[in-house]
Structures are given as structure tokens and as C-alpha cells.
């Protein structure tokens with residue numbers, strides 16, 4: 576069975592008389608271990624889909640089954656708990672807490688888990704090490720470059736060892752070299768640690784690192800990309 580299954584997944588927003596439908600009866604299956612890039616024009620529903628998969632938002636209708644759990648049926652507190660175990664989120668602008676050090680930012684998601692201080696320390700140290708940013712553990716976000724901030728954010732996303740990582744334009748604000756480093760890191764997490772990654776990107780160079788490429792338009796998947804991409808990888 577697929578790890579993530581969307582069936583007629585729909586999200587509507589109502590503003591007075593107006594109804595916006597960023598996701599419109601979307602069907603999608605993502606296998607465990609996939610590295611999926613989502614592309615599409617602005618407003619096509621990419622972030623909306625990511626937020627639903629991450630359990631930050633809830634669908635208006637349709638099914639969203641992740642690892643056998645019908646995420647839409649969970650209560651708010653169950654969803655928060657589910658999210659803290661299952662999904663790490665990487666944002667375009669990092670979303671680090673400015674008053675906390677790199678170490679403390681990475682430690683934050685673990686405070687929702689029952690762990691001893693020692694276990695927490697081990698996990699934070701491992702995540703910082705994996706993200707290649709351990710030497711900056713006591714720096715505050717303002718003392719870091721964008722690329723370094725994003726690596727701290729990646730450490731925060733992996734510290735709970737969740738099986739799924741979602742990333743919303745993770746290199747959108749980075750220079751070429753930092754972007755390449757972040758993409759190499761995501762690839763490593765996918766290939767060596769088996770993380771399932773769903774990434775939104777506008778950058779074709781970024782999308783090339785993924786194993787499957789899907790296009791969204793007006794809240795629906797449009798064919799093209801996926802099959803070609805799979806073939807290209809198979810032949811590589």
C-alpha cells in the first residue's frame with residue numbers, strides 16, 4: 576500500500592460569497608521512500624497540498640490516508656500529536672525562532688516527546704551533525720547565512736526521525752552553492768535514510784534531484800513529467 580494516498584482530496588476557502596478551490600478532487604499516491612517534486616504555476620495549490628500532507632491544514636472533502644491513518648478524521652490535538660511523530664516541515668524562509676540558538680531550535684520539536692535530557696541531546700547532536708551544521712550549534716539565526724539557517728531547519732525537520740519530510744521551496748531564498756548543498760542533503764536523507772520527501776519547487780534544477788516530478792494546475796495534477804522523469808532516472 577502507498578504511504579500517502581489522496582482520493583478526491585479537496586480544499587476550499589470561503590470568503591463571503593467567494594469560494595476558492597486550491598485543491599480540486601486531487602488523486603495521488605506516494606510510495607514510501609519516494610522523492611517527489613511538485614511544480615506548477617503560482618496559486619495552483621502546491622502549498623495547500625503540502626500543508627494537508629503535513630497535517631497543518633484539513634481537507635474540506637475527500638480522503639487523505641497516510642500510513643493507514645485517515646488524517647482528516649483526527650481531532651485537532653490528535654493531529655498535532657500525529658504531526659509531531661510523522662512529518663518534518665522545511666520552509667522557504669526557515670522559520671527558526673530568532674531568540675533560540677541553532678541547538679535550541681533543533682531541540683524544540685523534541686520537547687513534545689517524552690525523552691530524557693540525555694536522549695534529547697543525542698538526537699539534536701546527531702541531527703546537527705547530519706545537516707553539516709554542528710559547528711554552529713551555539714549560534715543564533717541572525718549569526719548564520721541563509722544556507723546555514725536552512726541546514727539548521729533541516730536538522731529540526733529530521734530530529735524526530737519522522738518518516739515524511741515536506742519542503743516548500745527549500746532553496747527559494749538561497750544562492751546557487753547553498754541551494755546545491757541543501758539539495759544534496761535532501762537527496763542523502765532520501766537515499767540513505769529512506770525518508771519520503773514531498774518538495775514544492777519553482778526551480779527546475781532543484782526538481783532534477785527528485786525521483787518523480789508532478790505538475791499541479793488549478794488544484795489538479797496534470798499528466799507529464801512523472802513518467803518521463805522515472806524513465807530518465809532508470810536509464811541514468
Ligand SMILES: Nc1ncnc2c1ncn2[C@@H]1O[C@H](COP(=O)(O)OP(=O)(O)OP(=O)(O)O)[C@@H](O)[C@H]1O
Pocket residue numbers: 588595596597615616617618619620621622623624
Ligand atoms: N488560508 C487561505 N485562505 C484563503 N485562500 C487561501 C488560503 N490559503 C491559500 N489560499 C488560496 O489558495 C490558492 C492556492 O494557494 P497555494 O499557496 O496552495 O498556491 P501555490 O501553488 O503554493 O502558489 P505559490 O507558488 O505562489 O506559492 C491561492 O489562490 C491562495 O490565495
